[in-house]
Amino acid sequence: MKEENNSLNFIEQIVEEDLSNGMDNSKLRFRFPPEPNGYLHIGHAASICLNFGLGLTYKSPVNLRFDDTNPAKEEQEYVDAIKTDIKWLGFQWDKELYSSDYFQQLYDWALLLIKNGKAYVDDQNSEQIAQQKGTPTQNGENSPFRNRTVAENLDLFEKMKNGDFEEGSHVLRAKIDMSSANMLMRDPIIYRVLKKTHHRTGNDWNIYPMYDWTHGESDYIEQISHSICTLEFKNHRELYDWFLDQVYNMKNLRPKQREFARRNLSYTIMSKRKLRELVEEGYVNGWDDPRMPTISGLRRRGYTPSSIRDFSATAGISKRDNVVDIALLEFHIKNELNKIAPRVMAVLDPVKLIITNYPENKEEILNAENNPEDETAGFREVPFSREIYIEREDFREQANKKFFRLKLDKEVRLKNAYIIKANSVVKDETGNITEIHCTYDEDSKSGSGSEASKRKVKGTIHWVSIKHALQAEVRLYDRLFTDEAPDSYKDKNFKEFINPNSLKIISDAFVEPSIKNAKNEDSFQFQRMGYFSVDKDSTTDKLVFNRTVPLRDSWAKMEKKI
Ligand code: ATP
Ligand code: MG
Numbered sequence: 041m042k043e044e045n046n047s048l049n050f051i052e053q054i055v056e057e058d059l060s061n062g063m064d065n066s067k068l069r070f071r072f073p074p075e076p077n078g079y080l081h082i083g084h085a086a087s088i089c090l091n092f093g094l095g096l097t098y099k100s101p102v103n104l105r106f107d108d109t110n111p112a113k114e115e116q117e118y119v120d121a122i123k124t125d126i127k128w129l130g131f132q133w134d135k136e137l138y139s140s141d142y143f144q145q146l147y148d149w150a151l152l153l154i155k156n157g158k159a160y161v162d163d164q165n166s167e168q169i170a171q172q173k174g175t176p177t178q179n180g181e182n183s184p185f186r187n188r189t190v191a192e193n194l195d196l197f198e199k200m201k202n203g204d205f206e207e208g209s210h211v212l213r214a215k216i217d218m219s220s221a222n223m224l225m226r227d228p229i230i231y232r233v234l235k236k237t238h239h240r241t242g243n244d245w246n247i248y249p250m251y252d253w254t255h256g257e258s259d260y261i262e263q264i265s266h267s268i269c270t271l272e273f274k275n276h277r278e279l280y281d282w283f284l285d286q287v288y289n290m291k292n293l294r295p296k297q298r299e300f301a302r303r304n305l306s307y308t309i310m311s312k313r314k315l316r317e318l319v320e321e322g323y324v325n326g327w328d329d330p331r332m333p334t335i336s337g338l339r340r341r342g343y344t345p346s347s348i349r350d351f352s353a354t355a356g357i358s359k360r361d362n363v364v365d366i367a368l369l370e371f372h373i374k375n376e377l378n379k380i381a382p383r384v385m386a387v388l389d390p391v392k393l394i395i396t397n398y399p400e401n402k403e404e405i406l407n408a409e410n411n412p413e414d415e416t417a418g419f420r421e422v423p424f425s426r427e428i429y430i431e432r433e434d435f436r437e438q439a440n441k442k443f444f445r446l447k448l449d450k451e452v453r454l455k456n457a458y459i460i461k462a463n464s465v466v467k468d469e470t471g472n473i474t475e476i477h478c479t480y481d482e483d484s485k486s487g488s489g490s491e492a493s494k495r496k497v498k499g500t501i502h503w504v505s506i507k508h509a510l511q512a513e514v515r516l517y518d519r520l521f522t523d524e525a526p527d528s529y530k531d532k533n534f535k536e537f538i539n540p541n542s543l544k545i546i547s548d549a550f551v552e553p554s555i556k557n558a559k560n561e562d563s564f565q566f567q568r569m570g571y572f573s574v575d576k577d578s579t580t581d582k583l584v585f586n587r588t589v590p591l592r593d594s595w596a597k598m599e600k601k602i
Pocket of ligand 1: 072073074075076082083084086087107268269270301302303304310311312313
């Protein structure tokens with residue numbers, strides 16, 4: 041049993057109840073069952089954290105089961121990506137299994153259904169079948185093929201299997217009840233003809249089992265104790281149980297399906313099919329585009345596995361549908377990076393600043409703290425010289441009192457360095473500032489202990505030494521959608537809400553040289569700018585950074601008042 045009972049989620053409560061009713065802990069077994077038709081997204085992370093979390097809590101095995109019953113949509117690439125993502129999130133499955141491993145068993149059980157008068161081959165097409173389905177308030181009609189003999193059904197089903205029939209011409213249906221209040225119980229289809237090559241079974245099969253038939257029986261084969269799925273399957277539970285009844289043997293454990301609410305996140309979508317549209321139609325640059333809500337996109341963006349797990353834990357497991365604010369996800373990564381990301385200086389929109397009283401050929405190496413939040417993080421060396429870049433928006437010729445950055449005739453501290461005062465500017469013919477001329481106070485060096493170093497000035501700005509700086513590309517991301525719930529409109533396609541300005545590329549940013557050897561996925565705080573992570577597109581000549589998340593930007597708010 042779980043130790044701290046006060047923090048149980050409702051699924052854990054169900055497990056606890058089963059244990060207290062005599063179920064043996066050793067019988068607990070869970071699974072995560074993705075369909076390999078796309079990459080995993082942050083919604084799947086909820087299910088992964090829940091199922092693998094149960095495994096850790098109860099020291100029980102968790103299977104990774106690929107639900108691969110639709111060869112038209114499934115590919116090996118997705119299988120590989122799903123495995124990579126789960127491992128990266130920090131979880132380890134017990135067995136790697138495939139629904140397609142059970143095709144023979146499922147077929148044999150379908151024969152059993154036919155023999156027991158519980159299934160029949162229907163020669164009608166899908167429209168005819170749909171027409172007979174009825175409505176929630178009106179009973180359905182029996183198919184004219186419902187009362188075929190067992191022998192006839194066996195013969196036709198074998199022909200379906202052998203490929204004697206075309207796609208769409210015949211299906212195998214469970215014989216349940218065309219007047220059931222639950223529409224899913226009205227003789228659901230369990231097999232259809234599909235003449236497609238399957239990523240694992242090749243051309244062995246011309247028929248493929250439907251989700252409902254496959255899922256519960258796979259749980260039974262694997263002896264999954266708790267089969268946890270999302271709320272839209274609540275209505276399917278009756279069918280899940282009916283299918284189990286047909287094959288259940290008292291000696292075995294009987295799986296139970298339980299449902300929790302899907303994880304929805306504001307300003308994004310959570311559907312592999314729709315995410316795939318974004319990839320295939322070129323709205324984003326692949327499944328791992330840092331704007332995507334995929335696990336691989338978040339990873340490339342600079343999210344850590346623990347930030348995603350912590351987010352999942354805080355967002356919790358719910359019985360009712362709800363939308364989680366994307367700011368909660370951002371909070372978690374910011375919180376973590378604040379503790380672990382080394383601080384460096386980078387200038388994204390450079391303007392040249394010359395310290396006119398600093399000797400021309402002088403260079404100094406200054407010491408800078410790697411992370412004020414972490415005493416053990418130590419110091420790094422930052423070169424300083426006469427010509428530096430500062431952020432263009434950190435200078436104004438004139439500004440009111442609330443502008444705490446550099447302005448003419450006023451002082452500001454260069455982070456880790458000296459206090460400077462702006463004296464004049466040089467402009468090009470369009471009036472654009474090309475140089476800012478300053479003087480520095482030689483005695484004001486940070487950390488030198490002098491009186492002048494302790495002098496308080498209102499603002500501190502970051503900078504890089506031009507001679508030493510590395511040119512870098514920086515990719516700034518905004519939300520991929522302009523609407524909080526792009527997927528929620530009946531009359532509008534989610535793609536209408538794509539934010540045309542979700543990516544801004546800066547190809548001539550400058551970073552301090554201490555991070556020359558930064559590796560893919562290393563994260564940094566660019567001081568005053570945000571958290572940035574090294575992109576896989578980086579080369580030895582040029583680093584490329586993704587902005588993971590901005591710092592909470594108090595400047596932006598104040599700017600409006602200036
Ligand atoms: P999609 O529409 O994105 O393909 P799906 O539910 O069809 O979603 P599956 O690959 O079948 O995707 O899902 C694997 C598991 O992850 C299932 O148990 C499913 O219920 C769960 N899951 C999928 N999306 C979410 C979500 N948004 N929140 C919580 N669990 C989810
Ligand atoms: Mg699906």
